[in-house]
Amino acid sequence: MQPINQDRSNLNIAGRYRTLLVIWFAILTSVGVLFVLTLVMPRQTMNENKLLPIILGLAGGFAAVFSFVPKQKMLERAAELQQPRLVHTGYIMAFVLSETASIFGLLMYILTPGRSYYVLFILAAALM
Numbered sequence: 086m087q088p089i090n091q092d093r094s095n096l097n098i099a100g101r102y103r104t105l106l107v108i109w110f111a112i113l114t115s116v117g118v119l120f121v122l123t124l125v126m127p128r129q130t131m132n133e134n135k136l137l138p139i140i141l142g143l144a145g146g147f148a149a150v151f152s153f154v155p156k157q158k159m160l161e162r163a164a165e166l167q168q169p170r171l172v173h174t175g176y177i178m179a180f181v182l183s184e185t186a187s188i189f190g191l192l193m194y195i196l197t198p199g200r201s202y203y204v205l206f207i208l209a210a211a212l213m
Contacts, residue, residue, distance in 0.1 A: 101173050112180045113213055116187040120206045123194045138197045145189030145205040149212045152182035183212045 159175025162168075190205030 098169055101169060105173060105176055108177060109180055109213065112184050113210065116184055116206065116209050116213070119187045119191045122191060123202065123206075126195075128194070128198070133198055134196075138193055138199055138201055141189050141193040141197070142201060142205065145186040145193070146208060148189070149183050149186035149205075149208045152179040152212060155179065155182070180213055183209050185209075186212075 156175040156179035159171050159178065163171035163175065186205045186209035190202040190209065193199075193202040193205065
């Protein structure tokens with residue numbers, strides 16, 4: 086028979102895990118909705134700027150790849166301090182930074198005539 090405090094602790098961790106799954110699914114759905122917008126929304130690019138796709142691509146790629154750094158720091162700190170809520174925070178930060186790549190992809194779609202915006206959407210979905 087397990088002590089009551091341990092049962093509550095397990096329920097709390099299970100609840101946090103379910104919450105994290107719901108947040109992950111919501112943000113992944115958000116990435117999908119932004120991608121669907123690129124399929125439905127007509128393009129209205131005026132001029133071709135050679136530097137803008139590079140800047141948006143690097144910013145989105147950096148945000149997606151950089152998402153692992155704060156997550157790893159928060160996981161290390163959670164293990165050190167024995168606080169599960171820091172795990173939750175670290176993952177949410179990683180999800181949001183990954184979603185940023187899809188926002189830059191949408192901007193790239195709107196502002197540039199190329200098709201390289203697909204890369205940012207794939208990167209955002211893959212690194213979640």
